[in-house]
Amino acid sequence: MASSALESQDAGEKRIWYRRTLFNAFVIGSVGFLAPGLWNAMSSLGAGGAESPFLVNAANALVFGLMGIFCLLGGPIANRIGLNWTLFLGAAGYPVYAAGLYTNNRFGNVWLVLVGAVACGVSAGLFWASEGAVALGYPEPSKRGKYMNIWLIFRTGGPLVGGAIVLALNHGANQKGKGKVGPKIYLIFIALQCIAAPIALLLTKPEKVQRSDGSKVKVIHEKSFAAEIRALGKAVSRRDILLLLPVFWAAYFNQYVGNFEVYFFGVRARALIGFVGNFANLLASQLISLLLDYKCFAVKKRINIGFYYVIFWHLVAWIYGWVINEKFTKEQPDLDWTSEQFTEGFFVILLWYFAQQSLQNWLYYFVSTKTDNISELSRFTGILRGQESFAQAVSFGINTRDWYGGRVPLAVNTILLGLSVVPTWIAVREHTPVEADKNWGSEEEQIHPEIVGEDEKNKIVVVKSNAH
Numbered sequence: 001m002a003s004s005a006l007e008s009q010d011a012g013e014k015r016i017w018y019r020r021t022l023f024n025a026f027v028i029g030s031v032g033f034l035a036p037g038l039w040n041a042m043s044s045l046g047a048g049g050a051e052s053p054f055l056v057n058a059a060n061a062l063v064f065g066l067m068g069i070f071c072l073l074g075g076p077i078a079n080r081i082g083l084n085w086t087l088f089l090g091a092a093g094y095p096v097y098a099a100g101l102y103t104n105n106r107f108g109n110v111w112l113v114l115v116g117a118v119a120c121g122v123s124a125g126l127f128w129a130s131e132g133a134v135a136l137g138y139p140e141p142s143k144r145g146k147y148m149n150i151w152l153i154f155r156t157g158g159p160l161v162g163g164a165i166v167l168a169l170n171h172g173a174n175q176k177g178k179g180k181v182g183p184k185i186y187l188i189f190i191a192l193q194c195i196a197a198p199i200a201l202l203l204t205k206p207e208k209v210q211r212s213d214g215s216k217v218k219v220i221h222e223k224s225f226a227a228e229i230r231a232l233g234k235a236v237s238r239r240d241i242l243l244l245l246p247v248f249w250a251a252y253f254n255q256y257v258g259n260f261e262v263y264f265f266g267v268r269a270r271a272l273i274g275f276v277g278n279f280a281n282l283l284a285s286q287l288i289s290l291l292l293d294y295k296c297f298a299v300k301k302r303i304n305i306g307f308y309y310v311i312f313w314h315l316v317a318w319i320y321g322w323v324i325n326e327k328f329t330k331e332q333p334d335l336d337w338t339s340e341q342f343t344e345g346f347f348v349i350l351l352w353y354f355a356q357q358s359l360q361n362w363l364y365y366f367v368s369t370k371t372d373n374i375s376e377l378s379r380f381t382g383i384l385r386g387q388e389s390f391a392q393a394v395s396f397g398i399n400t401r402d403w404y405g406g407r408v409p410l411a412v413n414t415i416l417l418g419l420s421v422v423p424t425w426i427a428v429r430e431h432t433p434v435e436a437d438k439n440w441g442s443e444e445e446q447i448h449p450e451i452v453g454e455d456e457k458n459k460i461v462v463v464k465s466n467a468h
Helices: 002-013 019-032 035-045 056-080 083-092 092-109 109-135 142-170 183-194 197-200 223-237 239-251 257-266 268-276 278-293 299-332 342-368 376-400 403-432
Strands: 449-454 459-463
Touching: 019 035, 019 083, 019 109, 019 142, 019 197, 035 092, 035 109, 035 142, 035 459, 056 083, 056 092, 056 109, 056 223, 056 376, 083 109, 083 197, 092 109, 092 183, 109 142, 109 342, 109 376, 142 268, 142 278, 142 342, 197 278, 197 342, 223 239, 223 376, 239 342, 239 376, 239 403, 257 299, 257 342, 257 403, 268 278, 278 299, 278 342, 278 403, 299 342, 299 403, 342 376, 342 459
Parallel strands: none
Antiparallel strands: 449 459
16 A cells, blocks of 8 residues: 555656755765865965965954854745755855965965855855755665765765875975975866855655655745844754754864864865875764664664664774874974884874764764754754854864864863763753654555654554555
8 A cells, every 4th residue: 555655656757867865965065075185175275275274263263253144044044045046155255265275375365265255154154054954854864874974974075085196296205294295286176166055946845755765855944134144043943952062062172183183283284184094974974874874773772772872982982082192292203204203193083083983973963853853953953053053163262272292172172072972862862853764564565654643641642655
């Protein structure tokens, strides 16, 4: 009966390749590859490839401050103008930022770095709010982990390609020491980032997306922008979201990693780290996505296991990071990839990346199980990424000062991570996932439940076909 219902639904709608979830995953991934992906490639050089980290850290503090504001507003904006136009605007500011880094590297210009930071901050906020909603709201619930991984593979592909370009142009023996990268790199990045915005317009509207299981993306918009803002206020004030605010802040607070690279590694060593370090993100995403889509466990159990998995890797990364940072602070090495201590320092960065990416994937998945309405999901992902952005702004601001041994930013980050554990655990314990993929047989036989009544003890769920 269930399969015939889906056949009936499919019969009335011809499947078109550019409306399928996989195509849209490639669209969102391509924009992520070209815009924030290449931004991350520049960032992974250590302070945007600059010789001194302080101007770039100040610019990045401005980027993430604005990004936090526009991440919060991104959900309401996307629900009014559409996800494709929001994504378009979300990609448009990135090449301006790269242009600022180029003129600073080549001519010592400062003002364009700050203008680029403003443009990038506004764009990035809109980008992340729309991208998160698409990556989590378009796919079938049973495949969220898989599609989140595809999204990340593309986004990490940007730093990989960018890192390969940087490494190719900065591998010479004359670049063993500390300093800044060559200016040609930024011209390549600017050209590639200009392609991102037009690609964003290929995104299918959510109501026209065609999932493989025949289900539809649920879209319930508010009637006006003012109503969207009120809905955002309600979302921010929810108990479960308030409990998650500390971990939203802790997730991406560690921006000391850029200073760590500049302090202790030469240019070509930083170029190698910027390339190879991305594999830690890919591995982290792949491993946790396998867990989050593991159908032998209920969704709630996957979330619980993921919580302790993330804690384990953060303990490993931060204990090891503290030990090596203290050692390097005493010795003040200038590490090339041929140095004996290179591997020690490199593993600090790899573990930080691995733990950080594991946490972000888990958080996005956790938040996505709170609603099956993509409009509400855009608000949740905007809040998540907005708070992460505010945290990054504060962290970059802290790292504009040359703290001895980086102990202040490291201590603040460690304390923040510790403080976030208990409220996050409470949020996990109290969470009831909004599941669309019940274990009611094969995936093809799954159809949507609709709650039609409730007594004092339980809910009566009636399985109802979507074919009308």
